[in-house]
Amino acid sequence: xxxxxxxxxxxxxxxLTAALPAHAQVSYKDMADALHAVMESDxxxxxxxxxxxxxxxxxxxxASEHFKxxxxxxxxxxxxxxxxxxxxxxxxxFSYSLQSLWPINKQNMPKTALxxxxxxxxxNDNTKPFYGEETLGKTKYFTAVYADKAVAPAxxxxxxxxxxxxKKDFKIGQTMGGVVLRIPMK
Amino acid sequence: MAExxxxxxxxxxxxxxxxxxxxxxxxxxxxxxxxxxxxxxxxRQVFLPxxxxxxxxxxxxxCESCHKSPFGGREGxxxxxxxxxxxxxxxxxxxxxxSKFTDPRNADLLEKLEATLCVTxxxxxxxxxxxxxxxxxxxxxxxxxxxxxxxxxxxxQGMAFNTCNSAGCHKFHDNRALYEDFLAKHLGEPAxxxxxxxxxxxxxxxxxxxxxxxxxxxxxxxxxxxxxxxDLMKSxxxxxxxxxxxxxxxxxxxSGCHQVEKEGAKGWVRRPDHKVCATCHExxxxxxxxxxxxxxxxxxxxxxxxxxxxxxxxxxxxxxxxGCTSCHSAHRFDTKKAAVEACTGCxxxxxxxxxxxxxxxxxxxxxxxxxxxxxxxxxxxSCHLPRDEYRVSGTSARRTLVxxxxxxxxRPSEKMLRPVCMxxxxxxxxxxxxxxxxxxxxxxxxxxxVNIKSLDMVAKRVKEVEExxxxxxxxxxx
Numbered sequence: 001x002x003x004x005x006x007x008x009x010x011x012x013x014x015x016l017t018a019a020l021p022a023h024a025q026v027s028y029k030d031m032a033d034a035l036h037a038v039m040e041s042d043x044x045x046x047x048x049x050x051x052x053x054x055x056x057x058x059x060x061x062x063a064s065e066h067f068k069x070x071x072x073x074x075x076x077x078x079x080x081x082x083x084x085x086x087x088x089x090x091x092x093x094f095s096y097s098l099q100s101l102w103p104i105n106k107q108n109m110p111k112t113a114l115x116x117x118x119x120x121x122x123x124n125d126n127t128k129p130f131y132g133e134e135t136l137g138k139t140k141y142f143t144a145v146y147a148d149k150a151v152a153p154a155x156x157x158x159x160x161x162x163x164x165x166x167k168k169d170f171k172i173g174q175t176m177g178g179v180v181l182r183i184p185m186k
Numbered sequence: 187m188a189e190x191x192x193x194x195x196x197x198x199x200x201x202x203x204x205x206x207x208x209x210x211x212x213x214x215x216x217x218x219x220x221x222x223x224x225x226x227x228x229x230r231q232v233f234l235p236x237x238x239x240x241x242x243x244x245x246x247x248x249c250e251s252c253h254k255s256p257f258g259g260r261e262g263x264x265x266x267x268x269x270x271x272x273x274x275x276x277x278x279x280x281x282x283x284x285s286k287f288t289d290p291r292n293a294d295l296l297e298k299l300e301a302t303l304c305v306t307x308x309x310x311x312x313x314x315x316x317x318x319x320x321x322x323x324x325x326x327x328x329x330x331x332x333x334x335x336x337x338x339x340x341x342x343q344g345m346a347f348n349t350c351n352s353a354g355c356h357k358f359h360d361n362r363a364l365y366e367d368f369l370a371k372h373l374g375e376p377a378x379x380x381x382x383x384x385x386x387x388x389x390x391x392x393x394x395x396x397x398x399x400x401x402x403x404x405x406x407x408x409x410x411x412x413x414x415x416x417d418l419m420k421s422x423x424x425x426x427x428x429x430x431x432x433x434x435x436x437x438x439x440x441s442g443c444h445q446v447e448k449e450g451a452k453g454w455v456r457r458p459d460h461k462v463c464a465t466c467h468e469x470x471x472x473x474x475x476x477x478x479x480x481x482x483x484x485x486x487x488x489x490x491x492x493x494x495x496x497x498x499x500x501x502x503x504x505x506x507x508x509g510c511t512s513c514h515s516a517h518r519f520d521t522k523k524a525a526v527e528a529c530t531g532c533x534x535x536x537x538x539x540x541x542x543x544x545x546x547x548x549x550x551x552x553x554x555x556x557x558x559x560x561x562x563x564x565x566x567x568s569c570h571l572p573r574d575e576y577r578v579s580g581t582s583a584r585r586t587l588v589x590x591x592x593x594x595x596x597r598p599s600e601k602m603l604r605p606v607c608m609x610x611x612x613x614x615x616x617x618x619x620x621x622x623x624x625x626x627x628x629x630x631x632x633x634x635x636v637n638i639k640s641l642d643m644v645a646k647r648v649k650e651v652e653e654x655x656x657x658x659x660x661x662x663x664x
Contacts, residue, residue: 066367068279088285095289106338111291137293163651182290 028142029131032181035094036129036146039080039179044151047076052152063154075158093184098148100177102167104159108177112136118145119178126175133185141182148177221247222487236311239320240496244478248485252310260303267304270476274594278360278601298330299323307358319597328356341643355640363603363613369644375612382610383561385573385586390436392583393466404466405437414440418454427517438466463510469576471510473590479508480590492532503532525565526550540629541566547629569606570595599626614641 051073054060064072074082077098084096099108101119110116118130126147134143150156156170170176214220214229221230230247238246245251252266275283286292287301300306309315309322316322329347336343350356355364362368393399394406412425419425419440428434433442443462446455455462460483464471475484482490493504506512513528514520530538541547546564553563570592578585595601599620607616618634619625625634 066365069368085283085285088288097289097291111294115291136290137296139290139293141290180291184290 028183028185029144031094032131032142032144032183033129035096036144036179036181039083039096039181040146042083043076043080046079047152047154051076052154056152056154056157063158076155094182096179096181098177099180100148102165103177104162104164110180114143115145115180118143118180121145122147122178123175130178140185142185144181146179146181147175148179150174150176218250221249234311237313238310239308239313239316241320242310243496244482244490244494245485245487248487251485260305263305264303267308271304275359279362280359281361282358295331299327328358341647355638357598357600360598360601363600363608364640366644366647369613369641370648372608372613373641373645373648375614377612377615379610379612381562383559384568384609385575386561387573387588388586389466390432392578392581392585393436395581395583396578397580400465404442407437409434409437409439412440414444415454424517431517431519433519457511457516460510467510469587470590473588473594474510477591477593479513479592483509498534499532500534506532522554522565525567525571529566529570536627537629538566540627540631544629544631564610569602572605574605614638617641 051063054073055063062070062072063075064070065075065078066072067074067078080098084098088095097108099110099115099119101110101116101123103109110119112134114132114134118132121130122145126149129147130145132143134141150159150170150172153172155176156172156174159165159170159176160168210226211229211232214226215233217223217226220226227247230249233249234246237243242252252263254266255262258265282301284302287296287299296302307323307327308320312322317325326347328350332350333347336345351358357364390406393404394401410429412419412428428440443458444454444456445452446458446462460471460474460480471480474480479490482488489507489509491505491507492499513524515523526541530541546568549558550563550565552558553560567588571588571590572595573586574589575584575586577583589595589605595605600617602620603613603616607620611619615634617638617640618636619630621638622634622636625632625636
């Protein structure tokens with residue numbers, strides 16, 4: 001009697017398992033797109049609702065690269081970079097950075113061949129991301145590059161007027177750089 | 187054939203001796219208490235693989251302080267490095283944080299320099315390769331990643347690989363006073379900025395607003411009668427000293443320090459230690475324990491004494507044990523004495539000995555004589571134990587207190603520029619003065635004989651940028 005009950009339980013469990021959809025494996029591309037959606041949204045909110053509003057529209061406080069010394073707001077790019085550094089400290093299985101073909105800080109130039117290709121691709125067509133695979137060190141990565149567009153007047157005025165900028169004619173809506181997101185592949 | 191009896195005895199004794207020595211060494215290695223036990227310390231000393239650097243020699247027998255796990259490897263050591271130095275690096279806005287090197291795009295840099303770990307550049311127990319700041323890498327480490335800097339900064343064309351640091355321009359970690367825009371902001375400043383005074387300490391004013399301030403023990407009302415039990419109050423001098431202090435004026439009676447709670451019961455302690463002071467002076471105590479005066483106590487060792495120091499010290503002070511009262515003296519807590527005499531009573535290096543001939547000391551004497559307002563003089567503490575302002579968590583109060591980690595703004599000395607030198611001097615003069623090591627030895631008697639070019643380079647660049655802007659504006663108007 002007991003063994004038949006056990007058998008019934010096993011069969012029921014097996015039937016339920018078969019009926020339920022298997023856990024879908026999230027693709028590298030979908031994961032990268034999802035992560036970028038959060039990054040892009042947060043950064044746009046900060047740029048429009050904090051920096052552009054308080055600095056350019058209401059003129060309450062400035063945003064500055066030296067925000068501590070100047071008692072100012074961190075720049076949107078810095079806010080983004082600090083987030084990336086915090087993620088790196090948490091040793092998450094992905095990394096991201098903000099780069100440009102026209103960076104103010106030369107360290108944010110593309111370094112790898114794929115970064116360069118990706119940034120050029122999104123500069124030419126900022127409606128779709130660029131995806132690729134590359135091996136860095138001994139690890140193979142899924143690399144996605146997303147266009148980073150000027151979303152507010154603060155973006156273009158600061159970049160065009162910065163003494164270290166190599167490009168002084170950015171316009172709103174134009175691609176200024178790209179978010180490079182990497183996921184190590186298994 | 188049987189061994190002669192004498193030989194057997196020899197072997198037995200040899201065996202016993204070997205086992206005893208091995209046991210002694212093993213206990214020395216494995217027992218944590220060996221670091222503080224004078225009998226076992228020599229056994230532990232045997233296992234030191236080499237002389238430790240100036241930063242760690244005081245705690246070299248507390249092996250466990252850095253080597254938390256015998257099999258922790260370099261990552262295990264990293265945790266220990268960050269435990270003591272992590273916050274300092276964060277405060278310094280470290281220019282080469284770990285995250286910069288863990289980014290996969292920098293995998294090529296990582297192959298050149300494994301900069302995710304402190305021990306890549308700061309190896310301990312290797313005196314033969316240890317250079318200033320405890321750096322054990324060859325002097326060309328900047329070059330590996332920045333060899334093409336002249337492409338970005340033409341002004342750097344032709345500069346030798348070993349000038350990045352020596353030119354007073356760049357530091358690996360802390361560049362808070364060395365970045366271009368900061369230098370530009372302080373161009374053309376005079377050597378002396380004018381009459382300035384140190385910010386006054388304001389603990390008494392803000393203490394009442396601290397969340398959780400133990401007002402029942404320290405009621406913030408002036409105290410006039412000591413509350414120590416009569417049989418314990420043997421020194422009227424101590425009572426007189428106490429009555430003259432800020433402690434008495436701020437509600438800290440004898441019991442506030444001497445009646446200490448231990449395991450649920452209160453008992454009278456004749457010589458309260460730094461933990462008691464920390465009840466009210468927590469940030470100061472934290473600083474003291476983080477610096478060279480208190481780091482032995484922080485690691486559970488006996489207090490530091492001048493006799494253990496590697497720097498020249500007065501022989502008469504050799505055995506003085508360092509705690510809060512060794513500088514502040516119990517009951518009297520004379521901050522003026524703590525600011526100079528407490529230092530010169532032990533330290534005997536050239537810089538300290540030269541202090542009494544320095545212009546800084548002349549100002550200090552004038553302040554003591556009442557000829558200048560409070561905070562006008564420059565004591566040892568003005569520079570080495572500077573006053574910091576910080577926001578008290580949970581309140582709007584801002585507290586000005588003394589940074590008691592005297593190592594915090596040393597090594598490299600450029601760390602002093604912003605919190606200390608620039609309070610009174612222009613950046614250009616201060617940078618030159620700090621770069622002139624002979625002038626520092628003379629305790630800044632005279633003028634700098636060194637001229638750091640970084641400010642001139644920035645001035646030139648500012649001019650170029652302004653000229654470009656002027657031309658652009660002119661073209662736009664046409």
